[in-house]
Amino acid sequence: MAIEMVPIEELPPIDPEADQRILSELTEHVVPLINRHINPKRYQDEATRHEFPTVTDYMGDNANLWTPAMMVPWTLGQNFPENYVWTPEESPLPDAAVKALIIGLLTEDALPWYSEAIVRKFGINEAMRFFANVWTAEEGRHANVINGLVVVGRLADPVQIEKDRMANIITAQVPDPPSAMESLIYVALQELATRISHLNTGKLIAETASANARYGHSRFSATSYYCRRGRGI
DSSP, rough: OOOOOOOOGGSOOOHHHHHHHHHHHHHHHHHHHHHHHHHHHHHHHHHHHSSSHHHHHHHHHOOOOOOGGGOOOOGGGOOTTTOOOGGGGGOSOOOOOOHHHHHHHHHTHHHHHHHHHHHHHTTSSSHHHHHHHHHHHHHHHHHHHHHHHHHTTTTTTTHHHHHHHHHHHHTTTOOOOHHHHHHHHHHHHHHHHHHHHHHHHHHHHHHHHHHGGGGTTTHHHHHHHHHHHTTTO
């Protein structure tokens, strides 16, 4: 049976009272998700599953944190000489993979702007504010590791990357749904779309790495590994 889709401009507006009710009910659903992100054991334990986490819980010895610097093969890097000019021949990756990495980097780098819009919608809910802050910090680490991999491996032009990053941040146009409900829908769709995009990028990089391994190209092995680990860049 076919489902008839209603054009978005014809949908009725979200009831403000229903929107506020959603905000008041979010805590009981969000807190377990934060605990799952912090530590699977904390999430699986009924005694701590619904316990509001603290920064200490998130960053303590038992936290499930990873470090961007540990995933960048720094020994492959070398200093950029004065007046350095990058050429496409220096990158062992196809143009599509390079562009996908740069778009991923720019997206992650702009996350503070997105999280600012989220906090404006959900700021009265302490759990959502905590989650937005954790999410922003996590995405910042994704940007750090992508940037390190791309620059160290000379996978793309470092000068152009910085120009693009600055232009992206300065002129950022951030989606700003008019209600909490629509913000939740937007974030759910955006995160899934991003995951699919990054997994496809990782697959392309992995295939390229395999195809070029016999020629001695190793600079993209860490990039391929990172993508396959499903970090969600």
